[in-house]
Amino acid sequence: MKFAVTLLVLVMPILMLAQGMQPTIPGDPSPDEVYQDSEGLSYGLGGTVGAITLDGSTYSQVRLRPEIGIGKFGFGLDIDLLFDSEGDIRREDWDEWQDFVNKIFYIRFAQRQDPLYFKLGCIPSYTLGHGLIFDHYSNMLRYPEVKNVGGYVGVNLPYSNSGLEFFTHNIHKNEILAARVHVNPFHYTQVPFLRNFKLGLNLGVDRNQHGKYPDSDKDNVPDVYDKFPNDNTAWLDTDNDGVPDNIDVDINGTGLIDHPSVNPHVAATYPNITQGADPESFNWLVMPDQVQEFGPWQPITVYSVDYTLPLVSSPFFTLEHYGEYATINKYGSGITFPGFASKFLIFETKLEMRNFTDKFLPGYFDRLYDEHRSAVMITEVETDTLSYTYYSLSTKEDFLQTTKSAVGWFGYLRADFLDLGHVKLAYQDMYGKQMNTGKSLWGSITANPRNILNLKEASLYYSQTHMRYIDFLEPRNANAAVMGRVVYSISDTADIVGRYSESYTDTNGDGKIRGKNEVISSFALGVEFLF
Numbered sequence: 339m340k341f342a343v344t345l346l347v348l349v350m351p352i353l354m355l356a357q358g359m360q361p362t363i364p365g366d367p368s369p370d371e372v373y374q375d376s377e378g379l380s381y382g383l384g385g386t387v388g389a390i391t392l393d394g395s396t397y398s399q400v401r402l403r404p405e406i407g408i409g410k411f412g413f414g415l416d417i418d419l420l421f422d423s424e425g426d427i428r429r430e431d432w433d434e435w436q437d438f439v440n441k442i443f444y445i446r447f448a449q450r451q452d453p454l455y456f457k458l459g460c461i462p463s464y465t466l467g468h469g470l471i472f473d474h475y476s477n478m479l480r481y482p483e484v485k486n487v488g489g490y491v492g493v494n495l496p497y498s499n500s501g502l503e504f505f506t507h508n509i510h511k512n513e514i515l516a517a518r519v520h521v522n523p524f525h526y527t528q529v530p531f532l533r534n535f536k537l538g539l540n541l542g543v544d545r546n547q548h549g550k551y552p553d554s555d556k557d558n559v560p561d562v563y564d565k566f567p568n569d570n571t572a573w574l575d576t577d578n579d580g581v582p583d584n585i586d587v588d589i590n591g592t593g594l595i596d597h598p599s600v601n602p603h604v605a606a607t608y609p610n611i612t613q614g615a616d617p618e619s620f621n622w623l624v625m626p627d628q629v630q631e632f633g634p635w636q637p638i639t640v641y642s643v644d645y646t647l648p649l650v651s652s653p654f655f656t657l658e659h660y661g662e663y664a665t666i667n668k669y670g671s672g673i674t675f676p677g678f679a680s681k682f683l684i685f686e687t688k689l690e691m692r693n694f695t696d697k698f699l700p701g702y703f704d705r706l707y708d709e710h711r712s713a714v715m716i717t718e719v720e721t722d723t724l725s726y727t728y729y730s731l732s733t734k735e736d737f738l739q740t741t742k743s744a745v746g747w748f749g750y751l752r753a754d755f756l757d758l759g760h761v762k763l764a765y766q767d768m769y770g771k772q773m774n775t776g777k778s779l780w781g782s783i784t785a786n787p788r789n790i791l792n793l794k795e796a797s798l799y800y801s802q803t804h805m806r807y808i809d810f811l812e813p814r815n816a817n818a819a820v821m822g823r824v825v826y827s828i829s830d831t832a833d834i835v836g837r838y839s840e841s842y843t844d845t846n847g848d849g850k851i852r853g854k855n856e857v858i859s860s861f862a863l864g865v866e867f868l869f
Contacts, residue, residue, distance in 0.1 A: 365750025388864020416443035467644035473701030630730035670698030744770035
């Protein structure tokens, strides 16, 4: 513990402000990150001191983020030191070579509109086209508990106004991938409006939808319900006695040896055990827990084509027309047409018509995709004489089976109130026979009062997506998410920052969120400095 305290004292004078990931909602402008190119060499050291809760445990946190800029090149590290109550550093962050690669916060060159650009590291928001495939996807959803070193690289050809880009969520795994090609077929013409027409082709794929859950011993049973994650010969322990079911003579923990007719291990190990024995001395009702195995990787692929046509462009008013068509391989398709986007005074708006077939979801790779791509399902099975637990994984792809064709609209509104804050609201309203996923609501409000009680920022985000109806009676549901952030100034160079987020998984399938095992939460509180 003395080491942790000493380290805090040493680093506190040199810490500066570190930014957290801010939530986005559908309709937000595509997050083309804009950096200020450095003239010569620039550098800084950012960081946070405080506490953070991960997996139900609270750690003292010292986070350092050194950054260097040289012209268009930028480099940043994220060195996160977590100490437990005993003052010991969290070993999981430093026990593999990949952990050291994961200390890269970003390596970047140029900007996405430049002739050549790339970024490696944390990607807070990534959108393709107009969002029918990738809609503000983030590889930082469970950051810093889960750190993905992703990246994108692209080129733009100014003489033809065309280009291409490639994306991966994690360079170690390369499971969630994307690619885009865009062209302007009328670039050399003098036709009004069409000179600025842009056409794009997009691809998104998750090569392994079960990749959210590791399988350390490669036995095709994920660690999340593998009772022996480092032993590929065993995975279940129904009675939790530490003996794997496949070599346990008393699988259900009754205190009796299982009869060899219902327990293969007893039959193979003790072939003559029943000779001369009282039949009542054996357990005849044996039912071990069951698991779903992984099997081969389960990929899913989405394609789309989009276009953008600027109509009016002035300092006070802009208007553009757009559309996009997407299809999920082996499933359905969807189209947004017509779509219009405009900026006027303090308002930014979008309105588009949507038409989806059966088995289609818009924005398949959205901000919450890393959480929703797969989930653990625990089913308690009971018969007249036996009961057992069945462990399995569901995927977002499974949800496609129940989605029905629908027609409707999507709207987005943002209002900026000078430097005092902003409000964002988006809503999707779809209609169709047997349609059960067409309603979605997103909203966020951010206040920057600055001179009121030293409160610099207070923001709140909430969403319910792909619902049959927006459920205000059960706001915590499997399709909901909430996030909050508060920044309080304690001096000209220091702020207290608190962040909290929740998402949910309906583990037992009862349609309600109850208990800690169905709430995925993250909390961080610390002091950020700026010098």
